[in-house]
Amino acid sequence: MVGEIAKAVVIEYDEAVRGKMTTLLRQIGFAIQEESSGQRGVALAHRAKPDLIVVGFGLPDIDGIETIRRLSAHLDAYILAVMDVSEEIEVVLAFDAGADGYSPKPLREREFRARIDSFSRRQARINQMLSDRQGSAVEVLSHGALRLDSSTWEVHLDGMPIVLTATEFTLLHVLMQVPGRVRSKKELARRVSLEGDDLEHGYVSDSDVRSIEVHIANLRRKLGDSARSSQWIETVRGVGYRLVNDPGSY
Incomplete structure (x- = not known):
């Protein structure tokens, strides 16, 4: 991702919610691709090889947990689960499947953006660290x-x-x-x-x-x-x- 525009794939069934997610991500500077079902989203992510994958729970075919499991098995992208966090077991299962972070659903735009900003800052630190180490010990x-x-x-x-x-x-x-x-x-x-x-x-x-x-x-x-x-x-x-x-x- 060094020197390149960060890429994100958004997998969310609700068109209005997906629109809010993509708008916020574009404002931050991501190049976006999106899908409305789990299976098509997994296929898209494998083709696109993004830096970030947002998985909205409540998909019409495979559930969010299985979607994350399929994504994390073959991709090293950061996976953000957007889900109902009132049930702790669901959060635990999401992390166990391979999610790196979560944001509540119904979507809280400020918190969603804060999670993405946190990811972006971490990636910037990683990129800077890798750049600084080129030619060094x-x-x-x-x-x-x-x-x-x-x-x-x-x-x-x-x-x-x-x-x-x-x-x-x-x-x-x-x-x-x-x-x-x-x-x-x-x-x-x-x-x-x-x-x-x-x-x-x-x-x-x-x-x-x-x-x-x-x-x-x-x-x-x-x-x-x-x-x-x-x-x-x-x-x-x-x-x-x-x-x-x-x-x-x-």
Whole structure:
């Protein structure tokens, strides 16, 4: 996305809501393609390979969860679920399927724009970081058999590539910077979505904290951790998470 116009695909059945979404995204600077059903939206996203995919729940064919699951299986775009957030289990299922963020439905335009702005700022930081590192020393973090290359956004475990979402990569990067240091859930939520002074004092909702729990659970599963054996990421009850100091001891 460096030096290019960011691309977004909007998958939303309601024409009026879809129109509001696309208008807001164009105002921010995205090039938009849109679809009104889950299956056609998934096919469009695979062709377009966008930076951002917005999935409005209430689709006429496959549901939002299944749409996200199909998208996240083969694409590394940021997926924003626009959904009824009154049922926590639905939010959890969306994250578990591969969503990176959410916005309430019925659509709250200010909050929707804030979520997109947050994504855009994060992408700008990533692009700037990649640009700054061209020709400079590459940051590679290693911990036991785990290796993270922040210049290429690649993670390897025992020499084998591990496919992570952008959010999962960011969380692992934070944890690997200081193995053994406990990171609170709120701190991790800020590192994922905020910037500047907000990294220390920005508002974090209960849903944001819950989303971190789901992302960490998905990350641990990809690293081979289980509820009984935490070789890589350890839960510190009531506080947050840390990278296990000596992964070889488990």
